Amino acid sequence: MIPQLVTARWRRKDGRYRRLFLPVVPIVLLLSPLLLLAVIGGIIACLMFDLPPFKTLAGVGRIFWALPGARFEIEQGRTAVLVSVR
Amino acid sequence: MKRKPGTVNEQRRQILQMLAEGKITTDEAERLLTAVEAEEPEAAVPARTKGRPKFLRLVVDANDEYSGETKVNIRVPLKLLRAGVKLAVFVPPQALERANQELHKQGVAIDLTEIKPNQLEDLVDALDELTLDVDQTDTKVRIFCE
Structure with missing residues (x-):
């Protein structure tokens, strides 16, 4: 399953939390022209470094597909950051 | 042996009912309730979910x-x-x-x-x-x- 929602939360200087919800599918659709350019750039980079471009792209895609469920939460002193992928 | 959910509560209810009917004394009821409660934690532990961790x-x-x-x-x-x-x-x-x-x-x-x-x-x-x-x-x- 591809990631649906990325949640980022961090604590501001005044101690209040700021949250950001990123719906992945609409953002990917919105940025698809740029992503296409990025994919082409990636393929060129793979060819430059003697890497199999499609296998590498498949590997990157597999990582993208495996992201749901990941959660990173760090809190130290006044700093608090949370990134969660659902 | 698998225990059905709610069996412990059922046993406790039966003991209290027997006490209310005068079939057993308070001491006997206490001993029976203690015995049932001793079994309870084992029954309350959820069976470990099988399958690989994710x-x-x-x-x-x-x-x-x-x-x-x-x-x-x-x-x-x-x-x-x-x-x-x-x-x-x-x-x-x-x-x-x-x-x-x-x-x-x-x-x-x-x-x-x-x-x-x-x-x-x-x-x-x-x-x-x-x-x-x-x-x-x-x-x-x-x-x-x-």
């Missing part, structure tokens, strides 16, 4: 006098580790050589070129059983799979 968890709870209280809670899907291992196959040998040189400079005697992808996959598979607990006065670290 996430690798890292939980750190530290309280340092310089940096204050630190909490780290990281959950990484094991699928992500496996995908990363598969992608690591494509790392060019010259990059591994450079990484080896840097590791040697830092005093880490690991030859990355000797590590085969299937060994890494075995390592990720073996993580299922991993549980690491570090418990110090100011720091607690737990690494486990769930």
Whole structure:
């Protein structure tokens, strides 16, 4: 399953939390022209470094597909950051 | 023997009913209730979910006098580790050589070129059983799979 929602939360200087919800599918659709350019750039980079471009792209895609469920939460002193992928 | 849910409550109700009907004395009822309650924790423990764990968890709870209280809670899907291992196959040998040189400079005697992808996959598979607990006065670290 591809990631649906990325949640980022961090604590501001005044101690209040700021949250950001990123719906992945609409953002990917919105940025698809740029992503296409990025994919082409990636393929060129793979060819430059003697890497199999499609296998590498498949590997990157597999990582993208495996992201749901990941959660990173760090809190130290006044700093608090949370990134969660659902 | 499998215990049906609610059986303990049923037994407790029967004991109280027998007490109310005068079939047993208060002492007998107390002894019976104690015996039923002794069995209860075992019954209340949920059966361990079978199947492989899906996430690798890292939980750190530290309280340092310089940096204050630190909490780290990281959950990484094991699928992500496996995908990363598969992608690591494509790392060019010259990059591994450079990484080896840097590791040697830092005093880490690991030859990355000797590590085969299937060994890494075995390592990720073996993580299922991993549980690491570090418990110090100011720091607690737990690494486990769930």
